[in-house]
Amino acid sequence: MLKADFHSHTNYIQPQETTHSPKQLIDRAAELKFDVLCFSEHYVFTEIADFFPVYKKDPLQSYRDFRVYAASKGILLIPAVEARYKEGEALLINFTGDIRKYPTIESLKNLPESVLVIAPHPFFKRDMCLGKNLEKHINLFDAIEYSHFYLPFLNLNKKAVKLALKRSLPLVGTSDAHHLCQLGHTYTLINAKKDIKSIVKAVRERKVRIVSRRLPYSVFLKLAIIHFARMFSALYIMKIRRKKPNAVK
Numbered sequence: 334m335l336k337a338d339f340h341s342h343t344n345y346i347q348p349q350e351t352t353h354s355p356k357q358l359i360d361r362a363a364e365l366k367f368d369v370l371c372f373s374e375h376y377v378f379t380e381i382a383d384f385f386p387v388y389k390k391d392p393l394q395s396y397r398d399f400r401v402y403a404a405s406k407g408i409l410l411i412p413a414v415e416a417r418y419k420e421g422e423a424l425l426i427n428f429t430g431d432i433r434k435y436p437t438i439e440s441l442k443n444l445p446e447s448v449l450v451i452a453p454h455p456f457f458k459r460d461m462c463l464g465k466n467l468e469k470h471i472n473l474f475d476a477i478e479y480s481h482f483y484l485p486f487l488n489l490n491k492k493a494v495k496l497a498l499k500r501s502l503p504l505v506g507t508s509d510a511h512h513l514c515q516l517g518h519t520y521t522l523i524n525a526k527k528d529i530k531s532i533v534k535a536v537r538e539r540k541v542r543i544v545s546r547r548l549p550y551s552v553f554l555k556l557a558i559i560h561f562a563r564m565f566s567a568l569y570i571m572k573i574r575r576k577k578p579n580a581v582k
């Protein structure tokens with residue numbers, strides 16, 4: 334069984350997203366004995382990118398520049414993007430094309446068969462989460478994410494589990510690591526050979542199992558504080574830049 338995490342971020346392209354570099358994330362993943370990892374850097378098709386141009390940068394650059402390093406640590410790095418649409422986000426796994434050719438959520442139907450489309454944290458209470466739009470566009474998705482970010486009495490994954498069962502879609506466990514401490518609590522075991530084709534096929538065939546243990550309360554609290562601080566500072570920056578359009582970029 335392969336130990337995999339399809340959803341993580343680095344500071345390589347969008348430095349404000351994380352504090353860790355690609356090498357630091359790979360090193361930590363190697364320590365935790367991961368076999369498969371994705372840097373799913375963001376690409377944004379909403380107005381947010383007008384205020385933060387880094388979300389229009391090539392999201393695959395971290396994959397290209399660090400796949401050899403990952404391989405040297407025994408990790409298969411799979412190219413991926415977390416694309417943000419007005420309806421919500423989609424994780425594109427084994428995506429190697431030009432993301433600008435998929436500017437709407439509907440355009441994902443034109444993706445090659447080799448790309449896995451996963452709904453990340455679909456029922457979390459943020460505007461980038463798909464929510465009801467997931468069921469509306471369910472035919473575009475191959476799998477649904479089970480996020481690491483939950484507590485026993487506060488688990489926003491429950492609806493995702495229900496929908497996955499209802500639609501016979503696989504669930505994959507991920508860290509969405511913006512911080513190293515997020516890695517390794519929730520991940521996916523895949524019954525596949527260690528090559529991308531075999532992994533994509535195994536996920537589609539639901540040959541996957543989630544391993545998940547809840548975050549320590551201290552880590553959950555720390556992540557929640559960082560998350561809200563980042564969200565409010567982004568809103569503040571957008572408010573300032575709206576007032577001074579010339580200050581953008």
Ligand SMILES: [Zn+2]
Nearest residue numbers: 340342415509
């Ligand atoms: Zn993410």
